Amino acid sequence: DGGITQSPKYLFRKEGQNVTLSCEQNLNHDAMYWYRQDPGQGLRLIYYSQIVNDFQKGDIAEGYSVSREKKESFPLTVTSAQKNPTAFYLCASSPADRLYEKLFFGSGTQLSVL
Amino acid sequence: GENVEQHPSTLSVQEGDSAVIKCTYSDSASNYFPWYKQELGKRPQLIIDIRSNVGEKKDQRIAVTLNKTAKHFSLHITETQPEDSAVYFCAASMQGGSEKLVFGKGTKLTVNP
Numbered sequence: 001d002g003g004i005t006q007s008p009k010y011l012f013r014k015e016g017q018n019v020t021l022s023c024e025q026n027l028n029h030d031a032m033y034w035y036r037q038d039p040g041q042g043l044r045l046i047y048y049s050q051i052v053n054d055f056q057k058g059d060i061a062e063g064y065s066v067s068r069e070k071k072e073s074f075p076l077t078v079t080s081a082q083k084n085p086t087a088f089y090l091c092a093s094s095p096a097d098r099l100y101e102k103l104f105f106g107s108g109t110q111l112s113v114l
Numbered sequence: 115g116e117n118v119e120q121h122p123s124t125l126s127v128q129e130g131d132s133a134v135i136k137c138t139y140s141d142s143a144s145n146y147f148p149w150y151k152q153e154l155g156k157r158p159q160l161i162i163d164i165r166s167n168v169g170e171k172k173d174q175r176i177a178v179t180l181n182k183t184a185k186h187f188s189l190h191i192t193e194t195q196p197e198d199s200a201v202y203f204c205a206a207s208m209q210g211g212s213e214k215l216v217f218g219k220g221t222k223l224t225v226n227p
Contacts, residue, residue, distance in 0.1 A: 042118070042203060042217030043158070058214070090157065100207060100215035101146060105157040 003027040006091050006106035012114050013078065013085060021076045021109045023091030030096030032074035033103070036060060037088040046089075049074055050096060078111060086113050116141055116208040120218025128226050133194050135221045137204035138186040146207040147187050149178060152220075153200045161202075162189070194225045 004025040013019045023032065031050050035043040045058030049068040063082025068074055074093075078085045091106040119138045127133050139147075148163035164171045164178045164187065171178050175194075180187040187206075191198055204218040 040123075040219060042120075042205075042219045044217075045214060098146075099213055101148070101163070102160060103148075103150075103158075103215075105159070107157045 004091065004093055004104055004106040006089075006109050008109060009107070011109055011111045013111060014114050016080045018077055018079050019111070021078070021089055021091075021111070023074045023076065023106060024072055025074075025091075025093045025104075025106075026072060027093055027104060028071075029093035029104070030071065031094045031099055032068070033092045033094075033100075034058075034064070034066065034074070034076045035090045035092065037090055037108075043090065046076065048099075050099065085111055087111060116214070116216055118204060118206050118216050118218040120204050120221055122221060123219065124222045124224070126224045126226060127194050129194060129196060131194055133191045133198070133223055133225075135189045135202055135204070135223070136186060137188070137206070137218050138184075139206040139208075139216075140185070141206070141208045142185065143209040144185075144206040146215075147178070147180060148205050148215075149189050150203045150205070150217075151200045152203065158203060191223075194223075196225050196227050199223055199225045 007022045033048040034046040044060050046064050047066045049055035065077045089109045092103040094103050145166040150158040151161045152158040175192045177190045201220045201222050203220045205215050208214050208216050
């Protein structure tokens with residue numbers, strides 16, 4: 001994926017289960033983002049992080065949590081509190097000097113509920 | 115509210131024709147407008163972006179125009195090819211309480227050979 005890797009490609013969640021989606025980048029980007037994509041909808045921001053050990057809620061953060069312990073990694077946990085988790089999740093990164101510009105996306109994780 | 119309206123939701127053209135996708139935005143302070151292309155099953159990729167201090171930008175067969183007064187911007191693809199078939203998303207920066215990028219809902223472009 002040219003520098004940003006998401007895993008797994010497909011993930012299934014059982015009722016009441018927390019699941020974690022991985023996102024790793026080697027682009028030396030400071031900013032990282034998580035977006036949710038539903039069919040026929042635009043991308044909606046879940047969380048973003050501009051620097052290590054700091055992150056901010058996006059428009060639809062409820063039921064999700066993140067961590068940013070390393071510059072290269074920004075994992076997303078979908079908690080049991082997220083009642084409608086089925087969606088395509090995209091991780092992205094960008095240089096720090098202009099937030100949200102020149103986003104470079106991973107190939108995504110499709111999350112489904114069993 | 116902060117939103118970006120994108121039209122049409124689907125667009126079908128013949129190979130060689132032009133395609134135009136239009137977006138309108140609500141925040142007069144918006145100053146950055148990117149376009150992303152997402153082929154089936156793949157990640158979105160930035161194809162062109164424009165800032166509010168210019169009215170038009172071109173890159174080979176792709177161009178974006180911006181009308182700040184009317185708060186709308188458009189993607190123009192000339193001499194379309196089957197490999198242009200994809201979903202195209204526009205987006206606009208919004209200032210509000212904190213800076214964000216708001217995406218349109220996408221346009222599925224089909225180029226028929």
